[in-house]
Amino acid sequence: MPLSPEARSLAARCEPRVNELARRMARDSFEDLPGYADLPDDVKDLEIAATARHGVRLFLRRVDGFGQEQPGSHRLFRERAAQRAEEGMPLHLLLRTHALGVYVLWQALRDVARPGEEAALVELVDILLQSHPAIVGAVAETYLDERSALEAEQRAQQRSLLRGLLDGMVPPGHVLLDQLRLEGPALVLALGLDAPPSAGPVAVRRRLRRVQTVLDRAFGMDVPALLDGDGGRVVVPQDCAPPDDLPQHLSKASGLQVRVAAVRVEGPEHITEGARTATEILRVARACGRPPGLHRLDDILLEYHLSRRNESSHRIAALLDPIAGRPELLETLRTHMAQQQDRRATAAALVLHPNTVDNRLAKIAEQTGIDLSSPRGTALALAALLLRDSED
Missing domain, CATH: 3.30.70.270 (Reverse transcriptase/Diguanylate cyclase domain)
Incomplete structure (x- = not known):
């Protein structure tokens, strides 16, 4: 619906006050918001004031355009939202400045309204409240997108640093x-x-x-x-x-x-x-x-020691070569070691009869020459298993 001439006339009275309104928002109205007072002066006087000025002029242009949104009108809001996200301004503070800016503009319209212009004031407030959700949506969307991108970049950098440190490619004293x-x-x-x-x-x-x-x-x-x-x-x-x-x-x-x-x-x-x-x-x-x-x-101290490689490692690992083609024998030996050489526990773990376990252990001893009943044979078998796994 076209705006009445009275509404456009009322809005036009705010035109000379655009800079004043922007300064008031940036330097007075927003100061009570939590965290705003800690912002640098140049951010308040330049960027936030310029954004407020753009918002007021955008509203006045929309009034002149019979309430229609102009293409690209949210670009500056998006750019500023991205800057605030990069600087670490909380989203709640950013959104509160926009909401309070709308209220300050409403106060300015109310102050210049004359008796009998109540209907015109309602028309302008209607335009103001209609445009606010789109601006807030654009600001919030851009802010969250920028924060997400920054956090993803930070995580990627941290992963890269951590990988370099773990792999010995980044010196411990690196500043990053x-x-x-x-x-x-x-x-x-x-x-x-x-x-x-x-x-x-x-x-x-x-x-x-x-x-x-x-x-x-x-x-x-x-x-x-x-x-x-x-x-x-x-x-x-x-x-x-x-x-x-x-x-x-x-x-x-x-x-x-x-x-x-x-x-x-x-x-x-x-x-x-x-x-x-x-x-x-x-x-x-x-x-x-x-x-x-x-x-x-400390839990695997012996096993860890036995798995260390030296000039004799390949010969110890080769003790199990005769049964390398018999995976069931290797698995039986491995399970038998893990079960503390308890044949019944080994049989239960492998779902076999204990006699089958005995037969397999006998074949292992026969083909490898390792006496699994002696402490030395047990140590050799365990070392051979660990060294073969290390090779794999």
Whole structure:
């Protein structure tokens, strides 16, 4: 519906006061908003005042255009919203300035209205309130998009820094590592997820988000982590120990069996080696048949030592070459070691008759020459298994 001549005349009286209104908003009206007084003066006097001036003039142009929105009229609002997001202004403060600006403009219209112009004032307020939701929507959308992009960029940079530190490509004293809050002792974790091979990318992303949430809650902070479908590596930038029930919480969140290897390091310069050790603890614990859960070096000290490679490693690993083509024998040997050489427990784990286990163990001894009934033979078999897994 076209605006009445009285309404356009009333709005025109505010035209000479545009700069005054903008200054009042930027320097007086907004000062009571929480956090606004802390903004730099140049932001208030230049950018916010200019945005307020644009808003008032946009309203007056809309009145002249019979209430129609002009194409591109929200561009400046979007640009300013992106700037405020980059600067870290809270969204609630930004939206409150727009809402309060509408109220100040309404006050100006009311002040210049004359007796008998009530109907014209209602027409202008109608235009003002109609345009406000679109402006607020454009501002909020741009702000959230910019914050999302900034946070994604920050996360990508942190992941890159963390990967470089874990892989030994970023020196411990690098200035950017302040973003990871790595100064003193830290806890390095290696996670192993028994993920099904058929899991799609969407399911994997959801699972990893839940895993990250559990880690953040367990340590009371945003924990730097590099996660993938099989697990990942985590650095907790504080001197602490992992909760004993952390693997259980991770399993519940992910729906998978989870292994957690933990290594405490004295400082950032030891994180690379700590990550290697944690990854190796995870491998050895899995190779020697330890059930999923929390693994520390002391828990598998002997197995870890036996799995270290030296000039004799290839000869020890070769002891099992005669049964390399018999996967059922290798699995029986591995399970027998994991079950503390208890034949009945081995049979139960493999769903076999104990006599079948005995027959297989006899074939292993016959073909490899390893006496599994002696301490030396047990140590040789365990070392050979661990070294072969290391080669794989």
